[in-house]
């Protein structure tokens with residue numbers, strides 16, 4: 305059995321969705337996720353122009369990763385996502401690291417997040433804070449590793465076979481699970497085949513940690529490859545280890561319809577962490593500004609997403625601790641207004 309039970313309690317044989325529901329309940333019915341990690345690393349001065357993207361900081365500035373995790377916790381996040389999105393054994397090896405060193409770097413991403421959680425809990429031991437606080441180990445797609453924009457097209461050409469993708473992700477998944485996160489976050493999944501590869505790996509590697517599957521869309525109906533979201537969510541729904549299904553790194557205006565599609569095929573908890581609505585130009589490797597929504601606008605969607613049934617809510621690229629602060633405030637208000645005594 306790969307994986308230890310984490311800070312949220314033992315989940316050895318528990319169904320993934322049951323574990324997530326238990327955490328959601330402990331959080332009062334909703335959990336706040338963090339915002340863009342890479343975005344905030346850059347805001348703190350990191351240069352991420354590298355195939356490793358945010359994972360470059362595992363080499364150059366781990367203290368910065370810890371700081372950003374702490375900033376998101378201070379902003380009210382219940383869940384912090386590790387800097388392993390674009391960290392792969394293959395990526396580290398191509399920089400000259402040995403297999404063992406590469407595996408250590410992957411594990412380090414989880415250790416840094418766990419350290420940040422411990423520091424935060426210690427710092428606030430004398431006053432009430434949000435609970436639970438969970439570490440999610442990020443796994444980005446094969447396209448994210450390629451760093452050629454295919455994470456936003458899902459087009460892997462010849463390499464796009466099930467066996468290839470399983471082989472690509474297997475050891476990485478095992479190493480991250482062994483490092484003791486509370487959750488495995490399969491993020492920005494661009495196509496159906498990769499979702500299928502993840503489901504098979506979770507079973508074959510006997511992973512005991514709940515996972516979430518999060519897809520991205522650029523038209524509000526399909527995921528980015530053109531595959532049907534309904535089919536992808538059905539694949540996730542078929543795996544007992546999947547604790548939550550949702551959407552990330554997608555403009556806020558598409559989220560309402562996407563939640564309704566997911567809801568048609570699963571009762572698992574739904575998670576939503578959109579980007580700011582700006583568009584990523586894969587050729588220039590930059591976000592095209594001026595098309596995004598403000599933090600205030602972003603938050604005005606939160607109520608709607610809650611009504612639609614989302615229970616885990618945060619932000620992805622171009623969102624910041626301020627966005628998370630605003631989400632957290634809005635969810636708390638919502639929570640207390642739902643519990644107002646009837647006059």
Ligand code: MET
Nearest residue numbers: 340341342385389492553
């Ligand atoms: C392209 S989506 C990136 C998700 C990742 N958790 C990050 O914010 O760095």
Ligand SMILES: [Zn+2]
Nearest residue numbers: 553579620621
């Ligand atoms: Zn993103």
